Amino acid sequence: MGVPMDVRAQFAELTTPHLAAAYNLAFWITRSRADAEDVVQDAYLRAWRGFGGFRGGPMLPWLLAIVRNAAYRWMSTHRHAGNVVSLDTLFLGDDGMPGRAMQIAADTPTAEAAMIAASENAHVMRALASLPPVLREILVLREIEGMSYHDIALTTGSPAGTVMSRLSRARLALRRALTGAGEKDSQHAM
Amino acid sequence: MQCEQAQMLIGALIDNVLAGQQRRVLLAHMCSCARCAALEAGMRADGPAVAGLGRVVLPDGLRDRVNAQLDRAGIAEDAAWAEPVSRPLPALSNWLSPGLLRQAAMLVLACGLSSAATWWVTANRMHDSQIVHDVLAAHVRSLLQEAPIQIASSDAHTVKPWLVGRVDFAPEVRDLSAEGFPLLGGRLDYIDGRRVAVMVYKRRLHTINVFAWLTEGAADTAPRLVVRNGYSLVTWTQGGVARAAISDVNSDELLMLQKLL
Numbered sequence: 001m002g003v004p005m006d007v008r009a010q011f012a013e014l015t016t017p018h019l020a021a022a023y024n025l026a027f028w029i030t031r032s033r034a035d036a037e038d039v040v041q042d043a044y045l046r047a048w049r050g051f052g053g054f055r056g057g058p059m060l061p062w063l064l065a066i067v068r069n070a071a072y073r074w075m076s077t078h079r080h081a082g083n084v085v086s087l088d089t090l091f092l093g094d095d096g097m098p099g100r101a102m103q104i105a106a107d108t109p110t111a112e113a114a115m116i117a118a119s120e121n122a123h124v125m126r127a128l129a130s131l132p133p134v135l136r137e138i139l140v141l142r143e144i145e146g147m148s149y150h151d152i153a154l155t156t157g158s159p160a161g162t163v164m165s166r167l168s169r170a171r172l173a174l175r176r177a178l179t180g181a182g183e184k185d186s187q188h189a190m
Numbered sequence: 191m192q193c194e195q196a197q198m199l200i201g202a203l204i205d206n207v208l209a210g211q212q213r214r215v216l217l218a219h220m221c222s223c224a225r226c227a228a229l230e231a232g233m234r235a236d237g238p239a240v241a242g243l244g245r246v247v248l249p250d251g252l253r254d255r256v257n258a259q260l261d262r263a264g265i266a267e268d269a270a271w272a273e274p275v276s277r278p279l280p281a282l283s284n285w286l287s288p289g290l291l292r293q294a295a296m297l298v299l300a301c302g303l304s305s306a307a308t309w310w311v312t313a314n315r316m317h318d319s320q321i322v323h324d325v326l327a328a329h330v331r332s333l334l335q336e337a338p339i340q341i342a343s344s345d346a347h348t349v350k351p352w353l354v355g356r357v358d359f360a361p362e363v364r365d366l367s368a369e370g371f372p373l374l375g376g377r378l379d380y381i382d383g384r385r386v387a388v389m390v391y392k393r394r395l396h397t398i399n400v401f402a403w404l405t406e407g408a409a410d411t412a413p414r415l416v417v418r419n420g421y422s423l424v425t426w427t428q429g430g431v432a433r434a435a436i437s438d439v440n441s442d443e444l445l446m447l448q449k450l451l
Contacts, residue, residue: 012257019253024245037252044256045263124239142205143240149207168201171233178236 011051014059015044021060021145022067028140029071029133035078036071043070061147061154068137068155075133127177135170142167193219196226204234317382321425321434324381326418328388329399329436332377338397339375339390349376353387359431361387361402366450371398381434391447398437398447405432413448415441424448 022043026036047066054062128136134156141147141155152163196219202208203216220227332338341352350363353376365373374390379401386403405427413426422441425434426448433451437444 008260012260016253016257019256020245020248023248023252027246033246033249036246037249037255040252041256041259045259048260048263121243124236124243128240128243139240143237144243144245146241149205164202164205164207165198167205168198171201171204171236172197172229174236174240175229175232178239179232 007051011048015047015063018060018063019044022063024144025064025067025137025140026071028128028136029068030075031129035074039071039074040067042074043067046070058151058154060145061151064141064145064155065157072133124178127174130177131170131173134166135173138163138166139170139174193223193226196220196223197229200226200230200233203230204237321382322416322418322423325399325401325423325425325434325436326421328379328381328401329421332379332388332390332399333397338377338399340377342375344373344375346373349373349389352376353378357385357387357403359387359404361389361431362451363389364451366391366447369446369450371447371450393437393439393443393447396437396439398435398439398444400447400451401434401436403432405430408432413445415445417441 019040023036023040026039026043027033030036030039043063043066046069047063050066128139131139138152138156141152147155149160149163149167152167153160156163158166196216199208199212199216203213208216220230341349343349344365344367346363346365350360353363354360356378363373363376367373371391371393374392374397376390377388379386379388379399381401381403384403386401389400389402391398391400408427408430410429411425411427413424416423416425421436421438422444423434423436424441424444425432427433433448435444435448435451
């Protein structure tokens with residue numbers, strides 16, 4: 001009985017620091033905070049069950065590969081209509097009340113700079129969210145998580161050459177989304 | 191370098207994974223192409239912009255919920271770990287229940303049968319069309335040559351011995367002058383990867399080639415008429431010998447010859 005508890009502690013020690021990265025990736029694949037929570041819970045359970053198969057090495061790619069699979073599985077089972085999600089989830093909280101970005105915008109006196117920053121962020125968020133999932137995820141892994149090509153290849157289970165070309169496509173698509181989306185109505189750009 | 195090609199490489203340049211010739215060519219291209227240079231500048235700024243988003247804020251309590259769930263699972267796993275041998279067995283036997291096994295076996299069987307049938311049908315069809323193709327090609331080739339015959343004789347008893355020494359069986363050769371199909375002679379040709387005997391007949395001004403080759407063990411088949419490129423072609427098998435008659439005469443006359451042979 002002593003050994004499993006050690007394993008449990010070891011698992012917690014290795015995976016808990018990556019919870020935010022896992023949730024972030026799940027959010028950017030599903031584009032929904034609520035779905036991302038479910039995905040992360042599912043992924044951590046799967047990771048724990050598959051922990052026996054973890055052969056050391058970097059934990060983050062191994063864990064994110066599981067999160068990624070869980071997210072895609074979640075999308076295919078829970079969203080037969082495809083990827084059509086209102087970006088309201090980005091700006092509204094789970095309860096339908098205005099989320100962080102809008103609350104900042106509503107705080108009149110102090111945070112004008114913050115508001116501008118937030119609106120710039122919102123612009124980037126919308127552009128990123130408008131890309132296909134494989135392009136979103138690779139940008140998130142590269143730019144937000146700062147992962148190497150090698151680790152991205154481990155996470156996505158694709159060869160390094162694919163990572164390079166997909167990242168190029170993603171950068172190009174993001175650039176187009178950023179330059180194109182600026183002209184449209186900002187709230188409902190999609 | 192084309193812009194499209196360059197645009198696919200800019201990402202690699204930004205990540206410093208582009209080297210050598212490609213890097214030089216891309217840099218040279220951007221010197222001369224303002225659009226691609228602007229794109230590169232924009233893409234260079236996009237990276238930090240995305241990075242600036244940071245991670246989405248972790249919802250309150252998610253960490254606790256994940257841990258609680260793992261603890262629950264961990265307790266279950268602990269119990270299982272206490273008896274290491276018994277753990278995988280129930281799972282395995284669940285999967286391999288007789289019903290599931292039977293279903294799986296049926297599926298495998300059905301897949302196997304259907305692919306075997308498909309293979310059989312397509313392989314036969316391909317073989318048939320290969321023969322049709324070869325016969326047609328040989329016939330046209332014979333018409334392109336000055337003389338479609340190697341042994342010119344209207345005497346079946348001259349043509350047959352000539353063929354017998356050259357193919358691996360003794361084809362039946364008949365002079366059908368009386369029926370309006372005078373024998374011109376014979377030659378050798380190559381159909382479906384083998385040497386075959388050809389009897390050349392005439393019908394008015396039309397040349398008719400009758401190919402014959404041995405098909406050991408093949409059952410007799412009724413004549414089958416196909417029309418390709420304006421040529422009529424009748425194939426049939428009789429007594430272990432496959433034949434194909436081809437000509438530009440009308441198919442009724444060709445079928446008439448087939449009955450006479």
